[in-house]
Amino acid sequence: xxxxxxxxxxxxxxxxxxxxxxxxxxxxxxxxxxxxxxxxxxxxxxxxxxxxxxxxxxxxxxxxxxxxxxxxxxxxxxxxxxxxxxxxxxxxxxxxxxxxxxxxxxxxxxxxxxxxxxxxxxxxxxxxxxxxxxxxxxxxxxxxxxxxxxxxxxxxxxxxxxxxxxxxxxxxxxxxxxxxxxxxxxxxxxxxxxxxxxxxxxxxxxxxxxxxxxxxxxxxxxxxxxxxxxxxxxxxxxxxxxxxxxxxxxxxxxxxxxxxxxxxxxxxxxxxxxxxxxxxxxxxxxxxxxxxxxxxxxxxxxxxxxxxxxxxxxxxxxxxxxxxxxxxxxxxxxxxxxxxxxxxxxxxxxxxxxxxxxxxxxxxxxxxxxxxxxxxxxxxxxxxxxxxxxxxxxxxxxxxxxxxxxxxxxxxxxxxxxxxxxxxxxxxxxxxxxxxxxxxxxxxxxxxxxxxxxxxxxxxxxxxxxxxxxxxxxxxxxxxxxxxxxxxxxxxxxxxxxxxxxxxxxxxxxxxxxxxxxxxxxxxxxxxxxxxxxxxxxxxxxxxxxxxxxxxxxxxxxxxxxxxxxxxxxxxxxxxxxxxxxxxxxxxxxxxxxxxxxxxxxxxxxxxxxxxxxxxxxxxxxxxxxxxxxxxxxxxxxxxxxxxxxxxxxxxxxxxxxxxxxxxxxxxxxxxxxxxxxxxxxxxxxxxxxxxxxxxxxxxxxxxxxxxxxxxxxxxxxxxxxxxxxxxxxxxxxxxxxxxxxxx
Numbered sequence: 104x105x106x107x108x109x110x111x112x113x114x115x116x117x118x119x120x121x122x123x124x125x126x127x128x129x130x131x132x133x134x135x136x137x138x139x140x141x142x143x144x145x146x147x148x149x150x151x152x153x154x155x156x157x158x159x160x161x162x163x164x165x166x167x168x169x170x171x172x173x174x175x176x177x178x179x180x181x182x183x184x185x186x187x188x189x190x191x192x193x194x195x196x197x198x199x200x201x202x203x204x205x206x207x208x209x210x211x212x213x214x215x216x217x218x219x220x221x222x223x224x225x226x227x228x229x230x231x232x233x234x235x236x237x238x239x240x241x242x243x244x245x246x247x248x249x250x251x252x253x254x255x256x257x258x259x260x261x262x263x264x265x266x267x268x269x270x271x272x273x274x275x276x277x278x279x280x281x282x283x284x285x286x287x288x289x290x291x292x293x294x295x296x297x298x299x300x301x302x303x304x305x306x307x308x309x310x311x312x313x314x315x316x317x318x319x320x321x322x323x324x325x326x327x328x329x330x331x332x333x334x335x336x337x338x339x340x341x342x343x344x345x346x347x348x349x350x351x352x353x354x355x356x357x358x359x360x361x362x363x364x365x366x367x368x369x370x371x372x373x374x375x376x377x378x379x380x381x382x383x384x385x386x387x388x389x390x391x392x393x394x395x396x397x398x399x400x401x402x403x404x405x406x407x408x409x410x411x412x413x414x415x416x417x418x419x420x421x422x423x424x425x426x427x428x429x430x431x432x433x434x435x436x437x438x439x440x441x442x443x444x445x446x447x448x449x450x451x452x453x454x455x456x457x458x459x460x461x462x463x464x465x466x467x468x469x470x471x472x473x474x475x476x477x478x479x480x481x482x483x484x485x486x487x488x489x490x491x492x493x494x495x496x497x498x499x500x501x502x503x504x505x506x507x508x509x510x511x512x513x514x515x516x517x518x519x520x521x522x523x524x525x526x527x528x529x530x531x532x533x534x535x536x537x538x539x540x541x542x543x544x545x546x547x548x549x550x551x552x553x554x555x556x557x558x559x560x561x562x563x564x565x566x567x568x569x570x571x572x573x574x575x576x577x578x579x580x581x582x583x584x585x586x587x588x589x590x591x592x593x594x595x596x597x598x599x600x601x602x603x604x605x606x607x608x609x610x611x612x613x614x615x616x617x618x619x620x621x622x623x624x625x626x627x628x629x630x631x632x633x634x635x636x637x638x639x640x641x642x643x644x645x646x647x648x649x650x651x652x653x654x655x656x657x658x659x660x661x662x663x664x665x666x667x668x669x670x671x672x673x674x675x676x677x678x679x680x681x682x683x684x685x686x687x688x689x690x691x692x693x694x695x696x697x698x699x700x701x702x703x704x705x706x707x708x709x710x711x712x713x714x715x716x717x718x719x720x721x722x723x724x725x726x727x728x729x730x731x732x733x734x735x736x737x738x739x740x741x742x743x744x745x746x747x748x749x750x751x752x753x754x755x756x757x758x759x760x761x762x763x764x765x766x767x768x769x770x771x772x773x774x775x776x777x778x779x780x781x782x783x784x785x786x787x788x789x790x791x792x793x794x795x796x797x798x799x800x801x802x803x804x805x806x807x808x809x810x811x812x813x814x815x816x817x818x819x820x821x822x823x824x825x826x827x828x829x830x831x832x833x834x835x836x837x838x839x840x841x842x843x844x845x846x847x
Contacts, residue, residue: 107154107169108520110147112210114170115177117144119200119209122192128291130184130191137167158545176210176217181262181286193265194288211522219259221574225425226253227263234264234271242324243305246275261286273299280307280318349428350495351419352481353488365432365439370463375430375441377420377454377487394418394577407561407643408582416488418577420454421447424488429495430458433481437466438473440498472501490578493632516637516685518545518571525570529563530728531721536713540567543711544687549661551645551690554715556799557772558722560691561643563715568639568689575636579629582641583622585648591655596624596672618672623657630683638686645690650706657682661709695769695803717756717770726752726773733782747826748776748788754820755796762809769803771796785829792817 105113117140122131125139141147151166164172174190177183182196192200203209220227230253234244250257264272265286273296276282282296297316300306310317353375355364369375398414405413424430428443445457469478477494521537531537544550552560569576583594591597599619620628623640630638651658656668660682667679674680690710715722727749734744756770763769775781781791801811813819821828 105150105154106520107151107158107517108210109207110150110154111170111173112206113144113150114140114147115174115213116200116206116209117147118170118174118190119177119182119192119196122190123197123200127192127197127289130189132189133171133185134188136190176213178266179220179263180213180216181265182213184266184268186268194283194292195262195265195286197289198287207520208523211520214519215522215524216259216262218573219256220263222422223255223259225422226255227260229253230255230260231264231267231269231272234274235269241304242322243274243276243280243300243318244324245278247278248325249275274303274305276318280310280320280323282316282318348495348499349423349425349490349492350498351424351428351430351488352491353430353432355432355487363432363434366434369432369458370439370460373441373444373458373460374455375432375443375458376456377417378452394421406584407565408584411580411582412486415577416486417454419488419490420456423490423578424456429498431481431491431498433469434466436468436470438469438481439463439466440501467501473498516635518637518687519573522570525566529559529566529721530725530732532724532728536721537567540713541571543713544571547709547711548664548684548686549688549690549710551692551710551712552715553692553694553712554722555695555717555768555770555772556693557774558715558717559725559772559774560693560715561641562774564641564643564689564691568641568687571687572637572639579626579636579638580641581622581626581639582643584643585645585653587647587649589648589653591653591671592621594621594623594653595655595657596620596670596674598672618674627680627682627686630686631681634683634685636685638683640686640688642688642690644693646692651703658706658709661688715772716767717752717772718760718767722773726776729773729777747824748781750824750826751817751820752776754824755800755815758814759803762804771799789817 118136121136121139121143125131126136131139148166174183174185177196178185180195180199182193182199184191184193199209199212203212230249233249233253246261247257249255250260261275264275273282277285282288282293282300288296293314293316297306297311300316300318305318305322307317307319355369355376355378356362357364357367358378364376394417395410395414398410398417402410402413424443424447426443426445430441430443432439432441439460440462441458441460443456444459447454447456449455467473469481473481474494474497477491477497480489480491480494518541521534521541523534526532526534526537529537540550552564554560565580565582568580572579596618598616601615601617626638626640630636654661655671659668660666660680664682664684667675667681669675670680717723727746730744730746730748731741735741752771752773752775759770760767775791775795778791780795781787783790796817797811797815800815804811818828820826
């Protein structure tokens with residue numbers, strides 16, 4: 104049965120094929136192109152109707168409109184140009200047809216390139232705006248320099264300029280002035296580039312030929328000079344009117360006095376700051392992935408949930424917050440509103456953005472002036488930075504500014520298919536297992552990964568969640584961990600005590616109580632406000648909590664997403680609460696943990712289950728794949744890596760299977776051998792065995808009379824598998840190192 108994505112992929116691939124065959128130079132009006140595609144593939148309409156009917160997500164968009172909208176991925180990949188209602192295949196698109204002849208692969212690659220553009224969208228827009236100022240200046244710039252100036256991948260910027268053709272797009276050239284930066288081009292594209300450069304007086308006739316177009320080298324302008332000449336400095340490249348306005352609630356207190364920063368430097372110096380402790384040198388890039396890796400490196404001992412929170416706030420401040428956005432900060436009950444006026448810069452161990460505060464002399468009272476929904480968000484003390492864009496127009500109206508908030512997409516959210524890129528990142532042989540997960544979520548939006556320890560359940564759940572949420576993963580993915588003391592009040596919402604505050608912000612000694620939302624309530628409210636986006640809650644160790652107690656009345660909503668229930672504390676204001684259809688739950692469950700009980704039958708019915716087990720795909724070959732890639736990254740031959748780790752893991756699990764025939768619940772997963780501790784020089788494997796493998800197996804065999812060292816000891820397994828031990832002098836040296844660390 105074809106899916107919606109498959110039908111769209113086939114349609115766009117067929118459209119590109121028709122353009123290559125019938126209209127390579129002039130393109131084709133979309134209406135005519137649509138008719139030709141359906142004449143060649145008349146079954147597409149029936150496939151579309153069937154896919155929509157079988158999809159768990161409601162879709163009322165006409166087939167033609169849906170395809171036209173999703174063609175944006177081809178435009179941002181630089182494969183397609185759309186102008187004056189005509190579609191035209193670019194040289195990059197021609198090359199893509201040859202490289203990805205399968206429609207699903209073709210569309211999937213376009214989607215990956217679209218997401219790369221989406222992650223850098225704001226910076227790409229700034230670079231394109233700078234180029235718009237260059238026509239009639241008689242100069243050109245180097246594409247790589249322009250990309251570096253705005254922090255953009257040139258492999259993203261070049262194709263986007265080819266696909267969108269914004270004013271001045273043709274003035275971003277290669278280092279030697281060559282048009283196209285050595286990317287594939289049709290002959291007519293070179294002719295067009297030649298004509299445009301000639302009109303600007305920039306064509307170098309002597310260095311150009313039939314196959315190459317170059318600009319005059321003495322008309323090359325350094326990017327920073329181009330920006331000055333255009334009177335378009337970086338911080339002014341986009342005006343407020345052009346930028347969709349988001350609303351951000353931002354908090355900060357002085358580390359010494361505890362006084363809100365809005366009372367001091369933020370107010371006095373017209374700024375907001377983030378004391379994240381991450382200087383630019385620690386960030387390989389500002390994209391969400393680089394931010395997350397920097398946080399994981401800087402906070403190795405923090406829990407996963409804490410690292411996720413820090414990464415989300417840092418990504419919001421660096422990337423998602425933009426010029427023209429609104430910021431809101433409080434000092435006691437006094438609420439101040441400002442407009443962001445600069446990009447993020449780093450000074451004195453903190454990140455800063457300039458802000459034009461609008462109501463310093465007439466602050467709002469967040470209890471009296473703000474709508475109840477927003478005042479509740481403002482009182483949420485869990486985060487330093489929160490987005491509340493749905494209230495932007497209300498806040499702007501309160502301070503007398505004209506509302507200019509871009510309308511939010513209305514949905515429905517669509518889960519993307521699994522990609523080869525995601526499978527490769529998880530060391531899976533193909534997308535089959537991951538696509539099964541996606542299809543299960545489309546049917547039942549709750550899925551649990553279960554299996555023995557070390558099989559990568561949490562890692563896989565987070566990777567899949569971030570893939571499903573796409574470019575918004577930094578804000579749309581949350582992780583929580585259940586434990587025996589976890590309750591409904593922690594997970595959804597509960598009453599919390601607070602000390603009352605005076606007007607000056609000091610406590611008044613009075614005790615008050617607030618209804619505080621938990622992670623599920625926060626994410627559900629966000630998903631309700633942004634129905635076109637995918638939100639994912641990852642629940643680690645889901646079976647360690649008392650599920651019926653934690654979920655409460657939400658137990659019913661897991662199965663009946665279209666229904667509403669009245670909440671325990673009445674916060675639904677009598678309207679009832681539902682779990683939005685664009686909110687998905689991924690859980691992990693350790694099948695060997697003897698301290699917890701399995702789910703009851705009613706709860707099991709509300710979840711789908713996917714096993715991760717060392718003896719079956721996709722986990723079966725993960726360790727070998729990881730070792731091969733590690734060898735390749737270190738400059739070795741990936742086909743000749745040391746397979747002793749794979750053999751040792753296999754032998755452990757063989758022995759476990761023999762000791763408990765018919766019981767698959769306990770095995771050792773490959774993750775134990777995919778950590779630095781296992782590969783940190785001489786003696787690394789011995790340390791791993793002594794500190795992790797043997798204790799794990801000792802606990803498993805507790806009370807059954809088995810001598811764990813005799814059966815599973817590393818020397819014993821090495822001898823049985825004919826794996827030579829490390830050289831004696833190296834082993835002795837390692838022992839000396841362990842015995843006397845101070846001597847190192």
